[in-house]
Structures are given as structure tokens and as C-alpha cells.
Amino acid sequence: xxxxxxxxxxxxxxxxxxxxxxxxILRSAGYRPDLQWDICSWTPxxxxxxxxxxxxxxxxxxxxxxxAIIVPGGKGTRxxxxxxxxxxxxxxxxxxxxxxxxxxxxxxxxxxxxxxxxTATTHFKSYEALAPYCRSVSHERITEDGDCITAGAVTAxxxxxLYLCRKWAGDEADVYIRHIxxxxx
Amino acid sequence: xxxxxxxxxxxxxxxxxxxxxxxxILRSAGYRPDLQWDICSWTPxxxxxxxxxxxxxxxxxxxxxxxAIIVPGGKGTRxxxxxxxxxxxxxxxxxxxxxxxxxxxxxxxxxxxxxxxxTATTHFKSYEALAPYCRSVSHERITEDGDCITAGAVTAxxxxxLYLCRKWAGDEADVYIRHIxxxxx
Numbered sequence: 325x326x327x328x329x330x331x332x333x334x335x336x337x338x339x340x341x342x343x344x345x346x347x348x349i350l351r352s353a354g355y356r357p358d359l360q361w362d363i364c365s366w367t368p369x370x371x372x373x374x375x376x377x378x379x380x381x382x383x384x385x386x387x388x389x390x391x392a393i394i395v396p397g398g399k400g401t402r403x404x405x406x407x408x409x410x411x412x413x414x415x416x417x418x419x420x421x422x423x424x425x426x427x428x429x430x431x432x433x434x435x436x437x438x439x440x441x442x443t444a445t446t447h448f449k450s451y452e453a454l455a456p457y458c459r460s461v462s463h464e465r466i467t468e469d470g471d472c473i474t475a476g477a478v479t480a481x482x483x484x485x486l487y488l489c490r491k492w493a494g495d496e497a498d499v500y501i502r503h504i505x506x507x508x509x
Numbered sequence: 510x511x512x513x514x515x516x517x518x519x520x521x522x523x524x525x526x527x528x529x530x531x532x533x534i535l536r537s538a539g540y541r542p543d544l545q546w547d548i549c550s551w552t553p554x555x556x557x558x559x560x561x562x563x564x565x566x567x568x569x570x571x572x573x574x575x576x577a578i579i580v581p582g583g584k585g586t587r588x589x590x591x592x593x594x595x596x597x598x599x600x601x602x603x604x605x606x607x608x609x610x611x612x613x614x615x616x617x618x619x620x621x622x623x624x625x626x627x628t629a630t631t632h633f634k635s636y637e638a639l640a641p642y643c644r645s646v647s648h649e650r651i652t653e654d655g656d657c658i659t660a661g662a663v664t665a666x667x668x669x670x671l672y673l674c675r676k677w678a679g680d681e682a683d684v685y686i687r688h689i690x691x692x693x694x
Contacts, residue, residue, distance in 0.1 A: 341526035348559050374533050377564045477691035506662035509694045
């Protein structure tokens with residue numbers, strides 16, 4: 325089971341960390357020791373507006389071989405949804421059986437064409453921006469439709485991480501990881 | 510108003526991102542446009558156990574001139590609390606008026622000597638490890654005592670961030686930022 329976390333300039337780091345942490349515990353606590361992941365970027369570096377800079381483990385590599393891709397949001401999505409170079413790279417994830425987004429990350433899944441005929445969600449301030457990319461916009465915190473799972477604003481990232489833990493390892497994993505993170509959402 | 514975020518090998522990224530995000534919005538939404546921060550490390554790189562690697566903006570620089578330092582937790586704290594090189598660097602934060610930690614970051618504040626005669630908290634599984642460093646261990650989610658503010662396990666980082674927003678910009682900032690992050694904790 326191998327995941328690609330997608331990072332980019334203008335990312336929101338809590339969108340990433342919120343889903344990354346429960347999945348990390350899923351592995352370290354032994355529920356899914358087979359889990360692996362890469363930190364994937366189209367550019368050699370990825371920083372947010374505040375200067376927090378993460379180094380990708382892979383740059384521009386084909387995304388087709390993963391079991392899941394996870395796309396966070398952030399202000400950078402507004403430009404990237406029109407960046408053909410980035411979108412062509414993201415489209416290499418076409419064969420991936422689970423395409424997952426947090427917050428405005430769904431604008432990128434949408435711009436890549438993955439949300440056509442799907443119900444999807446995003447940050448509540450971006451419902452209108454998402455609409456042209458999908459069949460219908462959900463106002464739920466997490467929406468699963470076929471091969472796409474999309475989550476709402478920022479802190480929904482944690483709920484998404486726990487949702488994936490439950491999906492991949494069952495209720496007990498969700499309960500334990502929620503407890504160890506002392507999550508009260 | 511200038512903050513030093515402390516990063517290190519074995520950090521928990523959600524401990525950092527959870528407090529970093531509300532403070533970032535505090536600036537970008539215009540409540541505290543004077544806010545600045547550095548990402549400070551004792552070593553040239555800082556990665557977690559899962560391979561997520563963040564680049565510090567400053568390495569080994571004196572911490573004495575900041576208005577606040579924020580120290581996340583993570584498994585790396587267990588070794589760092591006995592690393593004299595790291596602790597001597599952290600002790601340069603002595604004059605800083607606010608020494609703040611998330612989760613097991615309080616073990617580092619404690620090992621540096623900042624929690625003597627203080628009430629402090631940490632991850633609920635580390636209450637015993639924190640005890641020798643402080644006057645008393647609190648089981649509250651956030652504990653403020655003099656120049657030290659300590660928070661509990663992982664997701665308490667978000668509550669801490671909102672607590673600091675309220676402290677630095679008032680209730681309205683807290684309410685707005687909680688809303689925009691869609692935080693339900």
C-alpha cells in the first residue's frame with residue numbers, strides 16, 4: 325500500500341499534516357506496517373506563504389503506480405488549477421484507485437479532470453470555484469464518490485485521516501489513533 | 510512580534526502545523542500584520558520518522574531576541590532531552606518572554622531548565638517523564654504559568670494556536686480563525 329502526498333508552492337501545511345499524522349500512526353502502531361509513502365512535487369521545492377519549506381522525496385515522477393494520492397489545499401491551488409505543466413503531471417495519477425483531496429486540493433483534482441460526474445467537496449468558501457469541475461458540490465465534511473474522496477476546510481484534514489484509517493484498518497484503529505492524538509473534533 | 514518555531518529530527522509535524530496555521534491566518538487576515546517568524550533548527554535538516562523533511566530558515570542561531578519560541582513534540586524529544594549541544598542552544602532562549610510547547614516539546618523546555626517551579630503539561634503518556642522537570646504536572650489541554658505555555662497531545666496544537674490568537678489579538682480573531690479553519694474541537 326503506497327501513497328503519494330502531493331506538495332506544491334502555496335500549500336497549506338495543516339491540510340497535509342492533519343491527514344499525514346493519523347496515517348503515520350496507522351503504520352507506527354502496527355495496524356498497517358505495509359504502508360509506504362513518497363512526498364511528491366512538480367517543482368524541486370515547495371513552500372507556503374509563511375516560508376515553511378518542505379523537500380519532496382520525488383520531483384516530477386510518474387504518479388500512476390500508487391494506491392492513493394493525497395492532494396492538500398492552499399492558496400497556491402488558485403494558480404495551479406490553470407498551470408498545464410502541473411496538471412499534466414497530476415494526470416499521470418489517472419490509474420490510481422484512490423484520489424484524495426483536502427480543502428481546495430479538490431480544485432486540483434477537478435482541474436485534472438478527475439471529478440467529472442462526481443460529487444465532491446472543498447473549503448466552504450470555494451464551493452462555487454469547485455462547481456464547474458464536478459457533477460455536484462457536497463457540503464459534507466468528507467465525501468466519497470467512486471475513486472475520489474474529498475474533504476472540507478483545513479481541520480477536516482484530521483477527520484479525513486481518521487476516515488482513511490477506518491477504511492484501511494477498521495474501527496479499532498480509528499478509535500486508538502483518535503485517542504492517542506487526543507482529538508476532540 | 511517575532512516567533513521562533515523550533516524544528517528537529519524526530520519532530521511531529523502536526524504538533525507544528527496545528528499551532529502554525531492559526532498564527533499564519535492571524536497575520537494574513539490582518540489581525541497582526543506585524544507578525545514575523547523564523548523556522549529554527551540546531552541541525553541543518555529536520556525530518557520526522559516518515560521522511561517528511563523541512564528546511565530551517567536559520568541553523569544554530571541565537572534565540573534570545575524573539576518574543577516567543579514554540580517547541581513542538583515528537584519522538585525525537587526522548588533523545589534530545591539528553592543532548593547537551595541541543596539544550597545549550599535551546600537555553601539561548603532564556604530571555605524570551607514566552608516559551609511555548611506542544612505535546613512532548615515540554616520535555617525539551619523542561620530539560621533546558623525553563624519549567625523549574627512551573628506547572629506544565631505534555632502528552633498524557635508523558636506525564637511521568639515531565640514530572641522531574643517542573644513543580645507540578647497539569648492534565649489540562651493548555652497550561653500557562655509565568656513565561657511558559659504548554660499544551661497537551663498532538664491535536665491540542667490547534668487549540669494552542671487559537672489560544673495564542675486570542676491572547677495576541679482578542680476574541681474576535683479566535684472566533685474568525687476557528688471558523689475559517691472549520692475547527693470543531
